[in-house]
Amino acid sequence: MTTTFHTHSELETEAVGRGIALKLAPGAVIALSGELGAGKTAFTRGAASALGSYNVSSPTFTIVNEYLGGTLPLFHFDFYRLSGEDEVYDIGWDDYLERGGIIIAEWSTRAPGIFNTEDTIYVDISIGEFSEDRVLRVTAGRNAYSRVHAD
Numbered sequence: 108m109t110t111t112f113h114t115h116s117e118l119e120t121e122a123v124g125r126g127i128a129l130k131l132a133p134g135a136v137i138a139l140s141g142e143l144g145a146g147k148t149a150f151t152r153g154a155a156s157a158l159g160s161y162n163v164s165s166p167t168f169t170i171v172n173e174y175l176g177g178t179l180p181l182f183h184f185d186f187y188r189l190s191g192e193d194e195v196y197d198i199g200w201d202d203y204l205e206r207g208g209i210i211i212a213e214w215s216t217r218a219p220g221i222f223n224t225e226d227t228i229y230v231d232i233s234i235g236e237f238s239e240d241r242v243l244r245v246t247a248g249r250n251a252y253s254r255v256h257a258d
Contacts, residue, residue, distance in 0.1 A: 115237075138212050145241065151211050179207075
């Protein structure tokens, strides 16, 4: 099932991330894709705020940022500088999965094989007609709904 959101500012993109994160249960994985500047970190900032974490920055050079002070741990990955699945596993991907937090991975298309398609929420963000417009396509695998709290 795919749901499409249209936003017209960075704050609205953050609000979509916040809304989705409010429904997540421990162990949820969100795979973000989109071109440079599409709003992946803005989405993550919104999600983090819903979990009680703030001051989110892109982990481009650190590969993963851990935000542990909120209601659930958030592990924010950026695969941009990685060359594939082996490097993701080398930094402890499986260990992060077992920690029971929320995982959000930017540039998920750099290591598509690490995601269990049935258990992952995919968010593709594209730039819309105007420079601030974004189109977010959210697709949840069949089992991903078990990682989302019912309304």
